Amino acid sequence: MLYEDIVQPLLFRFDPETAHERALRGLELLSRVPAGTALLRAVAGRPPADLRTTVLGLDFPNPLGLAAGFDKDCRLAAVLPALGFGFVELGSVTLRPQPGNPKPRLFRLPLERALINRMGFNNGGAAAAAARLAAGPKPAVPVGINIGLNADAPKARAPQEYAEVLARLHPYADYFVVNVSCPNLAGLRDLQERLQLERILTAMSPANQPRRPVLVKITPDISDAQLPDLLAVISRHADGVIAANTTTSRSGLSADLGDIRGGLSGRPLRAAATALIRKIRRLTGGRLPIIGVGGVENGADAFEKIRAGASLVQLYTGLVYRGPGAAARLLAELKALLALAGFADVAGAVGSEAEDSEP
Numbered sequence: 001m002l003y004e005d006i007v008q009p010l011l012f013r014f015d016p017e018t019a020h021e022r023a024l025r026g027l028e029l030l031s032r033v034p035a036g037t038a039l040l041r042a043v044a045g046r047p048p049a050d051l052r053t054t055v056l057g058l059d060f061p062n063p064l065g066l067a068a069g070f071d072k073d074c075r076l077a078a079v080l081p082a083l084g085f086g087f088v089e090l091g092s093v094t095l096r097p098q099p100g101n102p103k104p105r106l107f108r109l110p111l112e113r114a115l116i117n118r119m120g121f122n123n124g125g126a127a128a129a130a131a132r133l134a135a136g137p138k139p140a141v142p143v144g145i146n147i148g149l150n151a152d153a154p155k156a157r158a159p160q161e162y163a164e165v166l167a168r169l170h171p172y173a174d175y176f177v178v179n180v181s182c183p184n185l186a187g188l189r190d191l192q193e194r195l196q197l198e199r200i201l202t203a204m205s206p207a208n209q210p211r212r213p214v215l216v217k218i219t220p221d222i223s224d225a226q227l228p229d230l231l232a233v234i235s236r237h238a239d240g241v242i243a244a245n246t247t248t249s250r251s252g253l254s255a256d257l258g259d260i261r262g263g264l265s266g267r268p269l270r271a272a273a274t275a276l277i278r279k280i281r282r283l284t285g286g287r288l289p290i291i292g293v294g295g296v297e298n299g300a301d302a303f304e305k306i307r308a309g310a311s312l313v314q315l316y317t318g319l320v321y322r323g324p325g326a327a328a329r330l331l332a333e334l335k336a337l338l339a340l341a342g343f344a345d346v347a348g349a350v351g352s353e354a355e356d357s358e359p
């Protein structure tokens with residue numbers, strides 16, 4: 001493979017954040033030159049055409065999205081669909097610009113096909129994101145905007161800040177995500193507590209006109225005791241859930257890697273994220289749409305999450321290890337697996353694992 005044999009070894013010679021910035025700049029450049037997007041589409045490969053699915057009232061050309069954190073500054077909304085994704089999630093965007101944590105803050109674990117990051121919501125803020133999105137063409141696939149909280153925001157102001165970011169970016173989003181699960185901002189995950197989350201979701205509502213679906217992105221480190229309460233709030237005040245963000249758990253990693261602080265993503269997160277999707281499906285009776293994310297690298301990983309209950313799937317770390325052809329290859333594999341298992345479409349497979357195990 002061109003990417004894994006040539007491009008990736010070159011990119012992996014840079015420290016991970018420099019490699020990421022170069023990849024973003026390359027994509028930005030391609031989006032500006034004539035035929036750049038067509039070239040990218042040729043490199044990425046064509047995803048299968050008949051994986052359309054409708055979720056949250058939105059039509060997706062396929063069920064695979066790019067997860068939040070890859071394009072925090074909304075620089076690439078127009079060009080990312082050329083990589084084959086059926087939707088893209090931009091951000092996290094905070095109200096004010098902020099530099100994030102000191103570097104180094106992104107680490108590769110190639111043997112584990114994983115990353116650890118403690119970026120800390122580095123981004124240019126909501127006004128800059130809005131200006132960029134206003135200047136670009138409307139992307140060809142649904143766009144989600146993921147909202148985070150500034151590190152210096154008092155937690156009592158969280159509802160107003162999330163609402164203000166939504167208000168500024170409302171014209172550019174097909175759905176919004178409330179990120180209360182990033183492990184790299186002290187106290188952010190406390191916002192998953194019932195009352196706090198209720199206040200945030202209620203505050204966002206008046207600015208959300210016409211109404212776009214709102215999802216809550218949760219941590220895979222949530223306990224079984226906390227989960228039902230959290231899902232009750234999400235079911236009442238939001239439209240869906242994204243499971244999951246990165247984990248602070250290091251189970252399964254060797255001790256020396258466990259010393260790197262931050263959120264772990266990629267293959268070691270896969271099983272825990274799928275288990276969480278399964279629990280959510282069971283607790284909500286399949287009534288709450290789930291976007292499944294965590295360690296998805298190939299078609300079998302995506303199929304596993306869909307069968308556990310995810311209506312849509314996302315990836316980030318898999319793109320780093322599989323390269324620009326990741327989406328098209330994964331979707332071709334997924335299509336073959338769906339056909340083999342006798343499903344006519346993606347929607348028919350959602351949560352099907354539970355039916356198999358019924359007596």
Ligand SMILES: Cc1cc2nc3c(=O)[nH]c(=O)nc-3n(C[C@H](O)[C@H](O)[C@H](O)COP(=O)(O)O)c2cc1C
Pocket residue numbers: 067068069070072091092106115117119121146179182217244245246265266267269293294295296314315316317318
């Ligand atoms: C470098 C990096 C930055 C991330 N930044 C964000 C972010 O800003 N907001 C967010 O909701 N998730 C963020 N994530 C989490 C991903 O969206 C995703 O939930 C997680 O990485 C698990 O998926 P994966 O195993 O496919 O990477 C980030 C992940 C990585 C690796």
